[in-house]
Amino acid sequence: MTDRPALLLDLDGTLIDSVYQHAIAWHKALELGGIKLSVWRIHRRIGMSGGLLADSLARETGHELSEKEAAKLKRAHARLFAAQVRDVRPLPGALDLVRHLTKMRVAWAVATSGALASARPLLKLVNLPPGVPVITRDDVAHAKPNPDLWIAAAARLGVPIESAIAVGDSVWDLLAARRARALGVGLLSGGYGEDELERAGAYRVYADPADLLSHIDELGIRAD
């Protein structure tokens, strides 16, 4: 497998330009729940499991969230994000990358900390070919930064996680990749700085899917 690494792709901020709408939706949801937080602090948590995100943000304000409150928060976020989904677009190169990987017969999958219900309209935007595995929050016990999502994606492809390359825009994607013993590749398209991604262990950093595609040889991704 060492000559043909599999590619595991995050969704929000990696294939889809949705991180800023997620940050705004969480900001409103938290405020409705009585938790006041700056949007940039929320932005830096996007890509984490929704439960961890809500817990960690509540803790920052000295709040303890009950399970009921956390569930309510997640529902409010899902509703407020859905209200903005018509403004959400695929990132530059996302469709080309999807086509290219499929054409080259690279083993690849999508792994997202989001629930399937939130991910479904986004997956439509990139014309996901049939047969590409999609692992969501609903398939694993713990989302990122736990390694479960990347590990489940590699398992679904039948490839060893150690030879897979996990691509994401957030620090949590890269920390999860390190925990999973995959190589992590960072994209700037979620709005993190290059330095933040490198410090979280990124093997390489590209601007967005278009930039990754035009440098895909650097990762040793070859046609079948």
Next chain:
Amino acid sequence: MTDRPALLLDLDGTLIDSVYQHAIAWHKALELGGIKLSVWRIHRRIGMSGGLLADSLARETGHELSEKEAAKLKRAHARLFAAQVRDVRPLPGALDLVRHLTKMRVAWAVATSGALASARPLLKLVNLPPGVPVITRDDVAHAKPNPDLWIAAAARLGVPIESAIAVGDSVWDLLAARRARALGVGLLSGGYGEDELERAGAYRVYADPADLLSHIDELGIRAD
């Protein structure tokens, strides 16, 4: 003047938590004008003069903006931002910082790349005391990264710009400070990474107004 530096403060992302709403508003405005750009690329231009921002983003997509198109874009952005202004809050510590500076009789002013019409509702959110100068886009020939706004703010206070400290959340604030020969202090509250602000010349970087206030001695800001 060396023992009592004046403080020149940016508005969006520095006193007010409005950068993400600005990014979303520009994203929609640009799309209405036929220009498709990722939100993170727009985010990295917030704090620039609106004209430069529109020009630079249009250029990225191979578009040449006519003066009329640029004016239309700026109007669309102002309208779309105004529609979100009810969700915009002061940043943590912004009101405390304003009170503290006024109580300490520090010479201070606000200098923003935004127009007065967009800035007015935001200035209300921080209870700006009467007598604090506010320099907006309407007062200068060129907004940031040109040095005009910081220079005009220092002039209004009657202090030499070389002894002033200019505080902002964007790379453009810091580049403008260097061009003006002021010291630039960066805040993370606009969503840039620490490294990006340091590489743009930040003398110090704090999280937000609250963090700046609790470290204000580091800047040698003393009571009268």
